[in-house]
Amino acid sequence: MSATRPKILGRALALVxxxxxxxxxxxxxxxxxxxxxxxxxxxxxxxxxxQEQVDREMxxxxxxxVDRLRVSAFWNQVAPAPGARTRPAGFNAADPxxxxxxxxxxxxxxxxxxxxxxxxxxxxxxxxxxxxSAEPGRNNPLWKPRPADFADFSEAVVRRYAxxxxxxxxxxxxxxxxxxxxxxxxxxxxxxxxxxGLVQAAYPRIKAIDPDSTxxxxxxAASGREGRGAKVSMRPLRFLLAMGCRDSRFRRIRGGRCxxxxxxxxxxxGHHPYQLLLAPERRSRNRFDAAxxxxxxxxxxxxxxxxxxxxxxxxxxxxxFYTEFGYQTNPxxxxxxxxxxxxxxxxxxxxxxxxxxxxxxxxxxxxLTDGGLAGSGARRFEEFQSGLMFRDRRKKPSYAAFPxxxxxxxxxxxxxxRRGGAHRVRVERRSRRGAPFRMVAQVLTNGSGYFSFRLxxxxxxxxxxxxxxxxxxxxxxxxxx
Numbered sequence: 357m358s359a360t361r362p363k364i365l366g367r368a369l370a371l372v373x374x375x376x377x378x379x380x381x382x383x384x385x386x387x388x389x390x391x392x393x394x395x396x397x398x399x400x401x402x403x404x405x406x407q408e409q410v411d412r413e414m415x416x417x418x419x420x421x422v423d424r425l426r427v428s429a430f431w432n433q434v435a436p437a438p439g440a441r442t443r444p445a446g447f448n449a450a451d452p453x454x455x456x457x458x459x460x461x462x463x464x465x466x467x468x469x470x471x472x473x474x475x476x477x478x479x480x481x482x483x484x485x486x487x488x489s490a491e492p493g494r495n496n497p498l499w500k501p502r503p504a505d506f507a508d509f510s511e512a513v514v515r516r517y518a519x520x521x522x523x524x525x526x527x528x529x530x531x532x533x534x535x536x537x538x539x540x541x542x543x544x545x546x547x548x549x550x551x552x553g554l555v556q557a558a559y560p561r562i563k564a565i566d567p568d569s570t571x572x573x574x575x576x577a578a579s580g581r582e583g584r585g586a587k588v589s590m591r592p593l594r595f596l597l598a599m600g601c602r603d604s605r606f607r608r609i610r611g612g613r614c615x616x617x618x619x620x621x622x623x624x625x626g627h628h629p630y631q632l633l634l635a636p637e638r639r640s641r642n643r644f645d646a647a648x649x650x651x652x653x654x655x656x657x658x659x660x661x662x663x664x665x666x667x668x669x670x671x672x673x674x675x676x677f678y679t680e681f682g683y684q685t686n687p688x689x690x691x692x693x694x695x696x697x698x699x700x701x702x703x704x705x706x707x708x709x710x711x712x713x714x715x716x717x718x719x720x721x722x723x724l725t726d727g728g729l730a731g732s733g734a735r736r737f738e739e740f741q742s743g744l745m746f747r748d749r750r751k752k753p754s755y756a757a758f759p760x761x762x763x764x765x766x767x768x769x770x771x772x773x774r775r776g777g778a779h780r781v782r783v784e785r786r787s788r789r790g791a792p793f794r795m796v797a798q799v800l801t802n803g804s805g806y807f808s809f810r811l812x813x814x815x816x817x818x819x820x821x822x823x824x825x826x827x828x829x830x831x832x833x834x835x836x837x
Contacts, residue, residue: 389711389806393774394424394477394720396680399727399739401427402461410464414472416724420744421759421774421805424475426679426720427465428528429513431484431506432497434458438485441492449508452516459516470520477523477679479575480510480558482535498537500550503557510558511565518566525626525679526555526562529577531595533587540584547590548598549613552620559621572626572677579630579645591644592627593657600666608664619668624717625658628680633694636706648681648706651713675717678710682722682742685752688729689737699742700754700831704761708770711806721758725749762821762830767814769797771821771830773805779823781807787817 395417404410417425432438436447436456448454462478469476483497488509490500514524530536530551539547555573562571580591590598597604601614610617629648631638640647646654655676661667662674683702686693694702703721710719726747727739744755763770773779779801784793796819801807816837821830 389802390804391710391716391806392423392475392718392804393421393772394426394677394679394718395420395422395724396426396720396722397724397743398428398430400723400725401465402430402433404461404464407464407468410468411472413724414468414474417469417474418472419759419775420755421776422474422721423774424477424523424718425465425469426477426479426523426525427462427469428479428481429462429509430481431488431501431509432482434462434513435485435488435509437487438483438497439495440485440487441495443487443505449505450511450515452512454512457512462517466517466520475523476517476521477525477572478513478517478521479525479528479679480506480513481525481528496537498533498535500538501536501554503553506554507557507561511561514562514565514569518569521566521569523570523572523677524562524566525572525575526558527551528575529628530554531576531580531590531592533585533589538586539588539590541586542584544584544612545590545594545598546613548595551595552599555620555622556618570623571621572624572679573620573622575626575628575679576646577628577630578647578650579640579642591642592646593644593654596657596661600661600664602661602664602666606660606664606666619665621668621670622674623670624675624677625654626677626679627654629654629678630681631702632684633692635698636702636709648678648709651676651709651716655713655715673715675715676713677718677720678716679718679720680722681706681720682740684737684741685726688726688746689741691734691737693737693741696753699752700757703754704757704763704831707761707772708763708765711770711772711808757831760821760823760828760830762819762833764814764819764833764835767810767812768808769811769814769819770808771801771806773801773807773823773828775805775826775828777805778803779805779825781821781823783811783819783821785815785817785819789818793820 437444447456484501486492488502488505490502528535533539536547559571576592580589601609601617631647636648640650683699684693685696685699710716723743725745726741726743729736745751759774761772781799782795783797785796786793799807799809816835819833
């Protein structure tokens with residue numbers, strides 16, 4: 357007998373023992389996360405001119421393993437006479453059947469998403485028609501929306517789509533000057549108080565019509581700036597404090613714009629945890645920002661605001677949904693893009709971070725295709741270039757990895773089979789490029805396709821995982837030591 361044969365047999369027996377242990381002890385291999393995967397691409401979908409175009413994109417989302425579509429109901433695109441200073445005569449803003457409304461583009465998108473088996477979130481969003489501003493003479497579609505008018509619009513949207521939609525976002529990034537103004541003035545912050553008024557007006561209307569739905573409050577951008585001004589965006593945790601009329605130590609503020617304060621209702625918190633050019637594992641330098649690896653900080657603020665009576669949730673510990681996220685790439689954006697390979701890696705790492713963050717129940721991919729290009733210099737790239745495809749629909753490397761993210765951290769293996777439900781996954785390794793892959797573990801995902809386990813004695817090499825029904829293979833992860 358060859359002197360090497362017992363060693364080979366020993367390794368084979370060890371592998372069999374490892375597989376038996378992993379399959380016999382599902383607690384080591386099964387994740388408990390139910391976090392959904394959503395996608396958003398308003399420019400692509402709302403600008404489509406035919407139902408066939410929209411249906412094609414929905415099928416792409418299904419093929420990528422997406423669970424939910426997020427789409428915006430832009431107030432000034434749906435309501436009549438958006439540039440007028442006075443409300444159109446005879447217009448009933450709370451009635452979705454009013455003939456002056458134009459829901460055609462949104463109808464195409466929502467109906468297609470539902471027919472393709474996707475859950476739907478509609479964000480009821482500014483810009484507003486000028487006539488709905490508290491100061492219409494400014495001709496500013498972001499300036500001081502009147503809560504009563506916003507509530508009417510919210511009612512119309514929910515009445516129209518309640519049978520097809522189960523998540524409602526109340527506004528979009530109200531801590532950003534490009535979505536709500538003024539952010540602040542000489543006397544202090546303004547936008548958090550404006551937003552509180554919008555939530556308090558819209559939330560009861562939403563729940564009266566669709567009581568089993570989830571109304572998401574916040575929808576804040578991950579960062580802001582210091583200083584004051586109508587367009588100077590606020591840091592998200594400062595915004596939440598001000599919205600709840602609490603100071604930095606969570607003590608009640610009773611004067612100024614907080615007179616007559618009432619707690620802010622919510623079912624869940626929506627958040628946009630962009631980290632822009634930095635790796636997702638990096639934490640925000642400013643303690644009032646909240647990027648994707650600051651989830652525990654965000655949760656702490658949420659819970660303290662609830663305990664101090666600033667927020668009134670419908671459940672004791674509301675969930676958090678990351679409803680917008682992504683990485684812009686270079687190419688095409690040389691100013692604010694990461695490399696194509698970094699985007700592929702960062703999106704997978706972000707999936708692992710969201711998975712391990714308590715109470716995060718959703719992660720969004722912002723854009724299927726890159727935004728349009730116009731102008732020159734940095735202004736040419738004002739639209740986000742965070743798609744999984746270039747504008748001409750050439751696929752970026754992240755496209756192939758998106759249906760099955762794979763991350764290895766130390767001896768921890770994480771993956772998510774986004775297409776289908778539960779799967780049996782084969783984790784494979786090869787020692788070097790060109791060598792054959794050999795199975796090192798076989799694990800069961802949970803019902804949402806997640807798996808996470810430790811592989812003791814993990815060796816250097818290249819790893820991937822494969823699965824069936826439908827068949828797929830993850831990207832390769834290289835481990836050096």
